[in-house]
Amino acid sequence: MRAAGNAPVLPPGFSYQPQALSFDKSIALYQALSQSLAWQQNSIRLFGKSHTLPRLELFIADPDVRYSYSGKVLNNAPWPPMLLGIRNTLEQRFGQLFNAVLANYYRDGQDTMGWHSDDEPELGAQPLIVSLSLGASRKFKIRDKHSKAVTDLMLETGSLLVMQGNSQRDYQHALPKQAKVHQGRINLTFRSVGNTSA
Template identity: 45%
Template sequence: MQLFDTPQIAMVDADVQYYPNWLGISDADAFFAQLKQNLSWSQDYIRIYGRDVKIPRLQCWMGDPAATYTYSGLQMQPVGWAEPVKQIKDYCEQVTGHSFNSVLANWYRDGQDSMGMHSDDEPELGAQPVIASVTLGEPRKFIFKHKQLGIKHEIPLAHGSLLVMRGTTQQYWQHGINKTKRVIDDRINLTFRHIFNN
């Protein structure tokens, strides 16, 4: 393998791989269309200072029945695996050598949809979780920020790409997707996880 083919991203205190052209374009296009149409997308809310505030994107939590997940104070019961998502999960398991029992799908409808800076470090993900993140549609800038050093690392996640985070990545880094004023198309992101419920 040639050096420039290595998927490893050089980041301190992290273990991150990025595969820009992971799904071929035609598969990525097909998955994008299928997921938009067939997932049961919902507008979820989080409670901030006693008010219900719309999450700025649509979501769908999918997985094995036991994989319930609490996200920003929201308890989520997974819907069953949709066939195309199951197929992408199988590819992710082959590449990472890890098994996933759940996925959070996010649909960013335009530049006003976003995700605040956070770490995927909920107790049910266990220590040093492996997270496989697949992007379909409009590329958006994925921003990493080191919790202590304040340094940033940005990756413009491409259509059909795979980003894998492991090891101490969640412990030392936050990540998120900012809003943009640019007029852009929509994007779906799938983050595959393994939930340990007792």
């Protein structure tokens, strides 16, 4: 089903806001981040075997944040000054402090993110996660955990995808391979991570 403006009707807890950043600003930010961040090629262990992740990553967070992802505690990179204004704007807009960003860099359409939910205990039961897309448009998939129904959405540069409520409890999401995409995309997911280390 499609709503006006050609965006699909999204499941409860998901909302899409195009052009939160103008095209020019979003592409300039994509270029600056792709060149200046110390991107990491991480791997995960699955059934005793190490797998290189098909994307680059960087976990940017306040120094007191501890966050594990796929069973590994992530090292916190400091906030790049160019993200502080956006962080502040999003905090005002959503009425929540964001102490971390998981940044993903998909170098082209071969880089992907598999099906998962952002349901780590550190995020709380009903996390508000705000995801800013920069660079190439990529298809994003949302799958109902029970009915298995899938909704497809195109994430365009400068857009925000907001996930809240039971979006992580009831749904998984993924960014599939798109062989025809030859440009890069960066995704910044602003998160509030509870400090569970104390």
